[in-house]
Amino acid sequence: LIAKTMKRRFQLDTERLFLSLKKGLPLRYGENPHQKGWIYINEDERDTFLRTIKKLWGKELSYNNILDAYSAWKLLVELNSPACVIVKHNNPCGVAEGKTILEAYKKALEGDPISAFGGIVALSEEVNPELAFELNNIFLEIVMSPSFPDEVLSILKKKKNRRLLIIPLKKGREKLEFRWIDGDFLVEEEDSAILEKETIRIVSGELTKELLEELVFAYKVVKHVRSNAIVVTKDKGTLGIGAGQMNRLQAVKIALENAGKKAEGAVLASDRFFPFTDSVELAHQYGIKAIIQPGGSVRDEEVIKKTRELNIAMVVTGIRHFRH
Template sequence: DYPEFLRRVKEERVDLEYKKYLALKAFEFVTEYDALIAKTLKRRFQLDTERLFLSLKKGPPLRYGENPHQKGWVYINQDEKGTFLRTIKKLWGKELSYNNILDAYSAWKLLLELNSPACVIVKHNNPCGVAEGKTILEAYEKALEGDPVSAFGGIVALSEEVNPELAFELNNIFLEIVMAPSFPDEVLSILKKKKNRRLLIIPLKKGRGKLEFRWVDGDFLVEEEDSAILDRETLRIVSGELTEKLLKELVFAYKVVKHVRSNAIVVAKDKGTLGIGAGQMNRVQAVKIALENAGKKAEGAVLASDGFFPFTDSIELAHQYGIKAIIQPGGSVRDEEVINKARELNITMVLTGIRHFRH
């Protein structure tokens, strides 16, 4: 503002409207500084008060909001230095859209929970293909195979540097965004052939646990992010036997289902998703969708549920498709019926005690 201010003073153009602008900006700076002092003392003294201060600054422009008729903006939190939007770097492509940011963030959060090499494909804020592999190419191919139809126009997040072989595979499908920790020059020359695709460099480390906010007509719901981790010692094996290999398969599926809109079901095998049922109003419908998407591949696979099973119908349906193990939080008044049905059908069942609803 100083060059503009000096120019106006020199030209005697410091009118009332400009004074209003400067006054408002001055009060914003003072307010932000006072809030910073309060937040620093709160953190230093480890005291909890009834007020929460946010310092937000308008960031890069968005073409529009969730839909073209809606305006959209990004506001950057000045109190957090290592956020997703502050640490990503766009190497190629158009500006990120509102939906791009939501989907990219969703893919990144899930990717950080997986063992590398790993790949996450997201569409409409839900994972549609997720896999771990021996190589990053294998992880991508397994993730894509999980739902190649939904992957079209989606976002791919990769845990390792993109190599030329993978780059050529990525060019075989339309993708909005490809995200990875690095892109060598030879890979960029391949991927840049798709002019409408964005290429993002992403960090593979997340900052400290954060709060999550939901706007409710001018007010906010605030909660801790869902960072619960499964503990082998607290798992309850209520049906069948649990081998170490089977446990790893179940843990993988449970990591994925945590990031799917509720009611959520994930069918997986060999650390790759085969079918995902997302956002259904009843659980058995989510089970049907996931199993139908998996088809015959569901034979010998595992199934993860973000919430408990209220009835035995989902267990019976899983058995029809050959599911060998189920992981779920438990907690239903009909848990005993559900467990007995799993025992009757020789399905291994593990209760976690941790629900993963996502709305």
Template sequence: MAVKRALISVYDKRGIVELAQGLAALGVEIISTGGTYRTLQAAGVPVREVAEVAGFPEILDGRVKTLQPQIHAGILAIRSNPAHMAQLAEHGVTPIDLVVVNLYPFRETVANPAVTLEEAIEKIDIGGPTMVRAAAKNYQDVGVIVNPDRYADVLAELRATGDLSLRTRFALMLEAFQHTAVYDNAIAGWLATRGREIIAARAAGEAPPAGSGADSPFPQALSLTFTKVQELRYGENPHQLAAFYSDGTAAGTVIARAKQLHGKELSYNNINDAHAALELVKEFTEPAAVAVKHANPCGVAVAPTIAEAYRKAYEADTVSIFGGIVALNRPCDRETAEELSKIFLEIVIAPSFEPDALKVLEKKKNLRLLEIGPIDPNPPAGFDMKRVGGGLLVQSWDAIAEDPAAWKAVTRTAPTAEQLRDLAFAMKVCKHVKSNAIVVAKGGQTLGVGAGQMNRIDAARFAIKQAGANVKGAVLASDAFFPFPDVVEAAGEAGIAAIVQPGGSIRDEESIARADALGIAMVFTGVRHFRH
């Protein structure tokens, strides 16, 4: 069945004039609405307004324009059903064979943190999704296009055959329902979070509806929508299939928004490790460099310049950094690039790369360079999630800002100002190390990292051993409390000068007593940072 009539109503007008011109050249009658109608008319495309076809004008500031029987009957009629076609004839309805629609930019609108509830509500499209769903439901007879990237292929097929194949219409139907699902999920997600916050502020003093869960940040039904960015060569291992999806976050410093400037395609492990490196480097306000291997930091340092910070991060563990990922929180200059180019790295992440630095790093053909723009220290939007068999674990991000001024010295010896700075540095790193986690540091540089051990003393022993002779006078951070004083004893034997840990064990007094006996300063934060 040839395409004879098309309805075009789009917010995103990329390529719409060219599509309409191509359809008109094929003899397709075009009907349209509002801004799209005016755009096509201005371009000289023969077009009729929907209001003329429907016999009813647009009303309510455009809220009602396509919600008309003349439109929806033309879309939904099954061509092979004699009763349907007889009813169209009885009511003077002409079938619509192609629907080209995309929707008001809701996600783009609510990406602005200052958006009002009224502005968000006005960007909830009603007629558009209704037409898209109607056309998709009747895919056997109606083509539906929601993606401007499909225009050229659809035109080519129409030019070749005069119609769209069943497979093409089915593919377009699937994309259409995915499009409306993404749209509805974006609306529901924003209303359940930011929208609810706005209403709560306006309705302060009013009791929430019974059973509404209004006091919980977690919606009763959690709808997640992600758009495929790319398929990956494989997952964590070559026998696993993998792809990378984005939630469309339009703000903040997140790995999904990084711009790749150079190098081969990113892998599953690359993206996972790059996320870990980026989230850690965001912790620091002073120039900082983070080296990550297998999602754990292996070298972290701060310094007056970014080149010096990288050199210190490299020197922290010259073995593990090989083949790793480096994140910087300052633009990468030529001096830093020269240092980075001395070893094999998978990825370098930075807010930007100076032209001279790019010239140096681009000599390494496979080195991936990711530009992330100015760093926003806030955590990613939404929730931190982990998939488990049959379900999803959801939590807020571990984004608490540690305040060393609020920490409690629990030993007779208090840390010096310099030690306190190193303790704060070490705890920032420890927060991003897989538990059980121990970090040994000194002078704004990690010396040893004990990650992912099944018991805390083994994590401590590894970190202390890695620190080597530099451990004397260093500090030690633990992501959780000490169940026994064994870590304190190991620290004392090594010459550790100060310890920071959350506290909260029933054996805290034993650890405090051992620290006092060994002359170690110890502070409690009251905050645990497990990372699994």
């Protein structure tokens, strides 16, 4: 959403933002059946997500379908291909990179197969027949991919209550994000911060190249989880995700409990600093090998000292990733 006078350049310091929306397709309903819903098209934009996706099969998209599909796509384009993202209720519940697209899907599904039921799957590569049969083993609202060959479509269309979408894989441009507040708007730049080697600080332990890559992967995922957010990963696949909790320790508990025994030797990412050492102590009980977090707590030194005592590597990024 931008002003015509801004010539497609996003600036927060402009005096006026003009919004020009054209009524598009009506939705079956809004977030709930008793709410009406529509799509409105921004006349000042062209290559938006809604105008670049293509539905190949299935019922019309719902309000919630669009929210979840967009969330899945935003995370997918940040990952290294082959990659898979599974989203449920606007939160990732399974994310993975793999040597093949089939491996990426299986790893993502294994991260939380219960939550994946009725979810949305976004894939970074063309769906092949072997993957198509795997996708048919579970109920999925939407399967998104850059390509579906005809032989694959014939397999996937056996599931009538499923939508198939072709999606672009290019990263979206930097945008402004708007929140409606009783007739007014909150406006902010999109969270497009990227981890740089210069900003990462290793404050505890030693990191191999592979372990640092794992931490970066986990931090990409936690950026897209509702705060307070914790993500546990191993071998570029999520094992447990704690989302939308009012206190960080509870988010840590949920993520680690979901990971279970698989957390041994895994890494943990937090979207915000740890206010106390309790989260680190709990991570140690589950065998977490390394932690990545933004830092910034008045108790940072206490937390770092605890990781050293427990032989847990820790990386501080200086970049917080709240998502509300």
